[in-house]
Amino acid sequence: MIRPxxxxxxxxxxxxxxxxxxxxxxxxxxxxxxxxxxxxxxxLAYQVTHTVTFLGAAPGQSAISVLExxxxxTWVTSGIDxxxxxxxxxxxxxxxxxxxxxxxxxxxxxxxTELRAVVPAQPLDRIVNLGDWGLRVDDFLLTRVMELVxxxxxxAVSLSLPAPLMPAAAAETTIHLLSSLAVWRHGSLxxxxxxxxxxxxxxxxxxx
Numbered sequence: 001m002i003r004p005x006x007x008x009x010x011x012x013x014x015x016x017x018x019x020x021x022x023x024x025x026x027x028x029x030x031x032x033x034x035x036x037x038x039x040x041x042x043x044l045a046y047q048v049t050h051t052v053t054f055l056g057a058a059p060g061q062s063a064i065s066v067l068e069x070x071x072x073x074t075w076v077t078s079g080i081d082x083x084x085x086x087x088x089x090x091x092x093x094x095x096x097x098x099x100x101x102x103x104x105x106x107x108x109x110x111x112x113t114e115l116r117a118v119v120p121a122q123p124l125d126r127i128v129n130l131g132d133w134g135l136r137v138d139d140f141l142l143t144r145v146m147e148l149v150x151x152x153x154x155x156a157v158s159l160s161l162p163a164p165l166m167p168a169a170a171a172e173t174t175i176h177l178l179s180s181l182a183v184w185r186h187g188s189l190x191x192x193x194x195x196x197x198x199x200x201x202x203x204x205x206x207x208x
Contacts, residue, residue: 001169001173002138002141002142002145002169002173003119003120003122003138003141004169005141005145005167005169005170005173006051006119006141006142006144006145006148006170007112007115007116007119008167008169008170009144009145009148009149009152009166009167009170010047010048010051010112010115010144010148011112012148012152012164012166012167012170013044013045013047013048013108013148013151013152014048014105014108014109014112015164016044016152016155016156016159016161016164017041017044017045017101017104017105017108017155018105018109019159019161021159021160021161022037022038022041022101022105022155022159023100023101023102025037025158025159026038026041026096026100026101030154030155030158031154031155031157031158032154032158034089035089035092035093036093036096037155037158037159038093038096038097038101039089039092039093039095039096040092040151040154040155040158041096041101041104041155042092042093042095042096042099042104043088043089043092043151044147044148044151044152044154044155045104045107045108046092047144047147047148047151048108048111048112048115048148049107049108049111051111051115051119051141051144052111052114052115052118054128054129054130054140055115055118055119055122055128055137056118057128057129058129059126059127059128059129059134060127060128060129060130060133060134061127061129061134062127062133062134063127063133063134063135063136063139064133064134064135065139066135066139066142066143066177067180067181067184068133069130069133069135069139069143070143070181070184071184072132072133119141122137123137124136124137124138128140142173142177143177145170145173145174146173146174146177146178148170149166149170149171149174150174150208152164152166177207178207178208179191179207181207181208182205182206182207185205185206185207186202186204186205190202190205191205
């Protein structure tokens, strides 16, 4: 289920990266603080191009859960001004400075073509090596789906375009993952109140 959702979400991202408006706004601020539109586009593209890299590398030996993956990453809770998040933005900005919107679209299309063959062929027990830990391949793809869904919306807003309609499976898995992270960060009661009781809703139940 997650594999076609990933490929469909990646196709949606690739289509957005082919929008002519991207070249016009490449160097302008994006909808995200301290991110140019080109830097954000490069970060979105990473979710496709880096998947090729990770799946082409040697498998890992052990895996943790998706929730552990996020709770063990300091960027999740450290705020946009933390060293981790600044580093993410800086790397994307540096990569954007050395490419163009047109070249990026070509690169992502080529990666997606490769992934259409590589992703379905992955063994169920394949562990993707992320350095400090590993994720089972479908869990890894779930993390990429969430990144794609969230950042496609960010980029569309940055381009003053309607957000593309995400495939249902990609949207649903993203909602489920973000809900689990929101419960971990804020507790189940706050999440329930935010969804069911406006008069007692907390200020935020943001997952990220």
